[in-house]
Amino acid sequence: MKPPPFDYVAAATLDEALEALADISVEARPLAGGQSFVPMLNFRLAEPERLVDLNGIEALSRVEETEDGGLLLGAMTRLSALERDPFIGRRIPLLAEAARFIAHPQIRSRGTVGGSVAHADPAAELPAVLLTLGARVRLTRRARDGESGSRVERTLDLGDFFLGPFFSALEPGELLTAIEVPPSAPREGTAFEEVARRRGDYALAGVAARVRLNSSGVCDDAAISLVNGGSTPCLMREAAQTLVGEKPTPEAIEAAAAACAETAEPAADMHATEEYRRHLIRVLTERVLWRAYHPRTAEHGLTADS
Ligand SMILES: Cc1cc2nc3c(=O)[nH]c(=O)nc-3n(C[C@H](O)[C@H](O)[C@H](O)COP(=O)(O)OP(=O)(O)OC[C@H]3O[C@@H](n4cnc5c(N)ncnc54)[C@H](O)[C@@H]3O)c2cc1C
Incomplete structure (x- = not known):
């Protein structure tokens, strides 16, 4: 019940996290709420060489209304926010309704929407609910030599993101940075x-x-x-x-x-x-x-x- 040794990077910005994940010679994994990943480390089901902690990146916790009235949920939005934040609940009531079924309040206060989706667990509530809502995921990595800009971002329909049990379209070095949820329609x-x-x-x-x-x-x-x-x-x-x-x-x-x-x-x-x-x-x-x-x-x- 002890994790294997690893390097620990406490990223303060998105670019720091992307930098720490970009070196493919080191097996690096992001750490969000740790509610699934820490048990996996303790049971040695995962043995990464480097953990990149996303908890200090304020920009990843933002929740914003999109131009069309939908929601942009930063990856580090806590599961408890879905349940309690009236800004979210008024716009997309299904998120608030379903969040109460995810584990226990202590776990929801640490677990994140990005972690729950990236974990790609067929038994998890949030991925299924977001599929129903027609959500899309934003995936970001550091630009490689020859690519313009400092980051490369792609957006995928959630239906194309889940590839198998605990297996997603995330590529090495890529972070799930946000989830786009379309607005509720009339009727x-x-x-x-x-x-x-x-x-x-x-x-x-x-x-x-x-x-x-x-x-x-x-x-x-x-x-x-x-x-x-x-x-x-x-x-x-x-x-x-x-x-x-x-x-x-x-x-x-x-x-x-x-x-x-x-x-x-x-x-x-x-x-x-x-x-x-x-x-x-x-x-x-x-x-x-x-x-x-x-x-x-x-x-x-x-x-x-x-
Ligand atoms: C006792 C217990 C009961 C639970 N019951 C339920 C339940 O009923 N329903 C349910 O849905 N869940 C349940 N969970 C899981 C919980 O909801 C987790 O919080 C969630 O699955 C993962 O979120 P996290 O933020 O903790 O991610 P972490 O545990 O930190 O990470 C999970 C995985 O996602 C990766 N990851 C995290 N964030 C990102 C990102 N932004 N980009 C790319 N990769 C990322 C990590 O590298 C890791 O592989 C339970 C957990 C426990 C301990």
Whole structure:
């Protein structure tokens, strides 16, 4: 239960961190809230030669409204801010709703949005929720010889970021610097639900949904994503598509939930069988769609008139 020896760099600026990560002859890894990474070090599941601590970089904790009314969450935004910051909660209520399900308050006060996304855990809530919201990630590295400027930045749809369990599109030397969350649209409703054995545990399964109605009360956009529904945080495109062009009837909701359960690829483990996880996915999908469509049972739901 002791980490292997490593060099420690306490970066004070983004450029210092990028510099410390840029030397590919040294295996360097960023340290954010440490809530996943420190246990990995202690169990020697990771043995980097250098830790680059991001906690002193103020610029990475900024939360800003984007020009289109969406949110730009700096990578070091604490998970607790999603839950407590009214600036975030008013703009994107689904973030506040789902954040309460992530671990315990102590862990949320240290864990960060960048760390949670970069960790690429299929059992984590935030990656799935951000997929539902259509979020994008900003990835930054130091420029190499021959490249102009001091930094190189690229932006990826989150759907292209998760490549496998605990495996993402991050390249060596690259930092996830921010997450862009599009604004909520008029007549849009969202909801999140999960089932865990105990409050604060990782979910056996969880579902996030976002639906939008046109002025005639017909769904014209929908997204559903799963926690623990596959080998990556996953967007259920086919199931969501069954809702588009339909009124939010019980039959349409049941059909989408059934499609979601059928096409999900949950694993079996010591906590739940694959079959039980599929059952949870179906039931939870029905619940979140119902809540996202109906305001009387959900704070953030909607009707055709809203
Ligand atoms: C007891 C316990 C229960 C938990 N339960 C849950 C749960 O129910 N749901 C859940 O979602 N999570 C849970 N977690 C994990 C927690 O949410 C972590 O905080 C989160 O997964 C990682 O965030 P972090 O900021 O602590 O990242 P760290 O642990 O510091 O880093 C995680 C990984 O991401 C990399 N990384 C971090 N930041 C960046 C960046 N900006 N750019 C590139 N790479 C980066 C690190 O190098 C490391 O590989 C739990 C943790 C514990 C200890």
